[in-house]
Amino acid sequence: MSEAEILSIRNELTGLVLTVVSVSFGMISAYIVGLWLFLKDCPLLLRCTAFALLSCGLAFMGGVTAGLNALLLGTERAWGGISKPATGIASFGAERPDYLLGLSLYDLSAAIGGLAFLTIYLALFFLTFAAKRWKSSHCDAI
Numbered sequence: 001m002s003e004a005e006i007l008s009i010r011n012e013l014t015g016l017v018l019t020v021v022s023v024s025f026g027m028i029s030a031y032i033v034g035l036w037l038f039l040k041d042c043p044l045l046l047r048c049t050a051f052a053l054l055s056c057g058l059a060f061m062g063g064v065t066a067g068l069n070a071l072l073l074g075t076e077r078a079w080g081g082i083s084k085p086a087t088g089i090a091s092f093g094a095e096r097p098d099y100l101l102g103l104s105l106y107d108l109s110a111a112i113g114g115l116a117f118l119t120i121y122l123a124l125f126f127l128t129f130a131a132k133r134w135k136s137s138h139c140d141a142i
Contacts, residue, residue: 001078003085010075010092017068021113024061027054028120035127044129051128058121069110076106 031054039047076094079085093105100108 001081003079003082003087006075006078006082007087010072010079013068013072013075017065017072020061020064020068024058024117027057027061028124031124032127035124039128047128051125054124055121058117062117065113069106073106 031050034050039050042050072092076092079089079092080094093109096102096104103111
C-alpha cells in the first residue's frame with residue numbers, strides 16, 4: 001500500500017470519527033431538549049423508553065467508534081511498514097511520551113472520550129430518573 005493511499009484512508013477515517021462524535025452530541029442535545037420540554041412531566045414508563053432509545057443509539061455509536069478505532073490502528077501499522085515516509089510523519093499517534101505515563105495518544109484520547117460520554121450518560125440518567133421534577137418558572141428570569 002502506498003503512502004498516498006494510507007494518508008487518504010486515514011483522512012477518510014478521521015472524517016468518520018468526527019461524524020460519529022457529532023451525531024452522538026446531536027443525540028444527547030436532542031435528548032436534553034426533549035427532557036426539558038416533554039419528558040420531565042411524563043410517567044416513568046415513557047421516561048424509561050426514551051432513555052432506553054438514547055442508550056441504544058449511544059451504544060451503536062460506541063460500536064461504530066470501536067470499529068473505526070481498529071481501522072485507524074490498521075493504518076498506523078501500515079504506515080509503520082513504510083521505511084522512510086516522504087511526508088516525514090513518523091506515526092499518527094502511537095507515540096508514548098513520558099508525560100503520559102506509558103499511554104499512547106490513542107489510549108489517552110479513547111480514555112478522555114470514554115470518560116466524557118460516561119459522565120454525560122450518568123448525568124442524563126440522574127436528570128431522567130432521580131432529579132426532582134423541574135418547574136419552568138426557574139428559567140423565566142433567564
